Amino acid sequence: MQGVINLKGKKAEAEVRTNVMRLLDAAGIHYETGTYEVDENDLSGSHAADLMGIDHDQMYKTLVLKGEKKGYLVCCIPVDEELDLKKVAKAAGEKKVEMIHVKDMLGITGYIRGGCSPIGMKKKFPTYIEETAQLYDTIMVSAGQRGVQVTVSPEDLREYVDGTFVGLV
Secondary structure, rough: OOEOOOOOOOOOOOOOOOOHHHHHHHOOOOOOEEEOOOOOOOHHHHHHHHOOOHHHHHHEEEEEEEEOOOOOEEEEEEEEOOOOHHHHHHHHOOOOEOOOOHHHHHHHHHHOOOOOOOOOOOOOOOEEEEEEHHHHHEEEEEEEEEEEEEEEOOHHHHHHHOOOEEEEO
16 A cells, blocks of 8 residues: 655545555556645646645646547646647547537546546546656646545556557647
8 A cells, every 4th residue: 555645744644545546556556645625616737736836747637538530538738738639639540639528527437527537437548648748757647536646657657548648738
């Protein structure tokens, strides 16, 4: 079992065990966890990175899209960046892709907005990770619950989700 790292000096909740953590444990992938207090008025990744004192380029948000032909796909990009839909479509071999509606996220992924992780979705979707992740030893993604993050190596994440590093922004 991995230890809970309190990255901002707040009391860490060792009892928080998300499905993402259980899956990483089962796969033998090293990770660390961090928590922050959720502000329902600001669920942005930038806000979360600020609360945790993390470089915004190392905290990744998980976005779910749908292509015209191949269906759903997942993209992980730094929290301050915006997807280039043309680059995503090209990477996915689609003519066009669009973001799914927030109201559809739980049914498709099993996760809610602000707690969507590329790890442990209901189904396995093609996953694309912004190539700049490879510049870092570790990146942070949601642990599948608002206010809880996991820090993993980009390569471990890519390998676990069978993802592809590609320019997305």
